[in-house]
Amino acid sequence: xxxxxxxxxGVHLARTLESGQxxxxxxxRGASGRGAVVGVIGGRVLRILQDERGLWLISPPxxxxxxxxxxxxxxLAGPGRLSDVEAALARDPALSRVLPHTRGIAVLAQDPWEVxxxxxISANNNIPKIRQxxxxxxxxxxxxxxxGRHAFPTPERLAAAPARTLAACLLGxxxxxxxxxxxxxxxxxxxxxxxxxxxxxxxxETLLSVPGVGDKVADCTLLxxxxxxxxxxxxxxxxxxVERLYFRGRARTAGxxxxxxxxRFGPISGYAQQHLFAYARAYLGPRGARSGPVRPGLxxxxxxRRAGPTPTD
DNA sequence: GGGCAGGTGTAAT
DNA sequence: ATTACACCTGCC
Numbered sequence: 001x002x003x004x005x006x007x008x009x010g011v012h013l014a015r016t017l018e019s020g021q022x023x024x025x026x027x028x029r030g031a032s033g034r035g036a037v038v039g040v041i042g043g044r045v046l047r048i049l050q051d052e053r054g055l056w057l058i059s060p061p062x063x064x065x066x067x068x069x070x071x072x073x074x075x076l077a078g079p080g081r082l083s084d085v086e087a088a089l090a091r092d093p094a095l096s097r098v099l100p101h102t103r104g105i106a107v108l109a110q111d112p113w114e115v116x117x118x119x120x121i122s123a124n125n126n127i128p129k130i131r132q133x134x135x136x137x138x139x140x141x142x143x144x145x146x147x148g149r150h151a152f153p154t155p156e157r158l159a160a161a162p163a164r165t166l167a168a169c170l171l172g173x174x175x176x177x178x179x180x181x182x183x184x185x186x187x188x189x190x191x192x193x194x195x196x197x198x199x200x201x202x203x204x205e206t207l208l209s210v211p212g213v214g215d216k217v218a219d220c221t222l223l224x225x226x227x228x229x230x231x232x233x234x235x236x237x238x239x240x241x242v243e244r245l246y247f248r249g250r251a252r253t254a255g256x257x258x259x260x261x262x263x264r265f266g267p268i269s270g271y272a273q274q275h276l277f278a279y280a281r282a283y284l285g286p287r288g289a290r291s292g293p294v295r296p297g298l299x300x301x302x303x304x305r306r307a308g309p310t311p312t313d
Numbered sequence: 314g315g316g317c318a319g320g321t322g323t324a325a326t
Numbered sequence: 327a328t329t330a331c332a333c334c335t336g337c338c
Contacts, residue, residue, distance in 0.1 A: 020319065119319080126318040129336065172334025177321085214321045235319040253328090254320095277319080 003066050007075050008055035010082040012104025013037065013048070016073070019274055020281075021108050021224050023118055023131045024138070024152075041072050042111070043143065043151040074109045079229050082106060085271050092264070094245040095275060102278040107270055112192040112225030113185065114152040119220040120177050120212040129170065136169040158182035177212025184210060192225070200228045215254065223270040232261040232269040241280035 017025045017037060029035030036049040036058055046065055047058040057066050070076060079085055086103055090096045117137075122130050134152075141157045142150035153161075159182035166175040184190035190210060195203045203226060207218040219233035232238075234254040242257045243249055252260075265272040 120321095122318095123320040124318065124333075125320085126336080129318080167334090170335060173332095174321095174334075212321065216320060220319085233319080237319065281319095 001061055002049070002056040002058045003061050003063075004053075005055045005057060005066065005070065005075075007070065008073060010086075010104060011050075011055060011073060011075075011106045013050040013055060015102060015104050015278065016106045016108070019105050019278060020127065021274075022110060023127075023134050038147070038149075040138075040145070040149055040151065041068050043145055044068065045145055045147045045149045071109055073106050075106075077109060077227055078107065079268055079271075085268050088268060089265070089272055089275065092272075095272060098245075098275050098279045101282070102275045105271070105274045105278060107229060107274060108224055109227060110224050111152065112195070112221060113155060115225030116181060116192065116207070116210070116213070116217075116221045117152075117158070117178055119217040119224075120181060120210075121171060121174055122220075123174060123212065123214075123217065125174075133169050133171055137166075137171075140165055140169065155182045155185035159186045174212060180211040181213070196226050200230060203228070204231075215258070219258075223273070229270040230262065230267045232258050232265070232273045234258050234261075235277070237280035237284070238273055238276050240284045241276040244280075244284060245276070 014037075017039070022039070025037050025039040027035055027037050036047050038045065038047045040046070044060070044065060046060075046069060048069065049056045049058055057069055059065075082104070086099060090099050118130070118134055121133050125133075137153055137158075138150040141153035141161055145151050159179060161179070163175065166178065169175075171178055181190070185192065190206070195206060198206070200222060204218050204222060207213050207221055208215070213221070216233050216235055219231040222228035222231035223233060234242075234257045239252070239254060239257055242260065243252055246260065261269050261272060
C-alpha cells in the first residue's frame, strides 16, 4: 500500500523533477505529472506519484524509503516550508508574476558526488544527452539495484573505468574531467561530506579547483548537493531571465548576475534561481527573443501577462 | 553545414 | 581582470 507524505504539500512533483536538478527520473505515463515517476535515491529504486490528494510513495512502501524521499525533497533541512520561501520570493515584483506558473519547485537534497559528476557532464551539453550519458554511466559502472536500474557509479568505479567505457557513455572531452574528479575523491583530496560543514565561500573555492568545475557547476553542486540554498548557478537561461526581468534586457556578465541575485535574494537565492530558470526555459527563446513559448512545458499554464514580467529598475 | 546545447580551460590582452 | 576560442557529440 502506498504511503502518503502530507508534509510534501506545496511541492509540485513534476515541476521539481523536471527543473533540471536531477537527471535520472522517468515518467511512466508522459511528463504531465499524471502517472508515476521512477528514480534512484541513495542506491534504491523509488516509485512515486502525485495526484489531487497529495504525494505518494508507491514502492517500496517502507518507512526507510519514506524518510529517504522526505530528505531528498528537502523537507527536513532547508530554509523553511516551501510556501514560506515562495511567499518571501513573491515580494519581488518580477518573481510575483513568475511564481503562479512555477510554484512548487523544491530544491532537492541530492548526493553531492552524483551532483558534481552530473553537472561536470552538463557543461556545453544538452539535457537529453546529459541524461543519456548519466544513465549509460550507471548501466556500465553502477551496481544493479533491480527493475533494470543501477546505482550511480562510486568514485572508485569511475576512477578505475577504462577510457573506452567513458567514451561509450558519450562524455566526449569531459571524460578526463570526470575521471580526475573521481580520482580526487578516491585519493581523499576531495571530501564532499566534509565540504558540507565548511563556509559556503570556502566550499565553493574547493569545488572550483576540481577539473571541469567552473562557477556554474560549483554553484549547482553547492545548491543541489551541499544544502547551500544561497547558491545561485548562472547558466544561459537564468542569465537571459535576469537580464530580461531586472535589467531591461541589457547584457550583464554572469558575475554581475550572480552578485545581483545574492544581494536581492540572500539565503533563498537558489529557490529564486529555480523559478527564473523554469520561466526562461518556458518563455524565453535563444538570445532572449520575445517569440513566446519555445518549449511550452507540459506543466506550464498560460504565459504571464502580455510579454511577460516587466523590469523593475 | 554552421550553430547550438544548463560551460570550462587556456591563451592572449 | 576580462575576452576570444576550441571543444565531444547529436541534432536542426
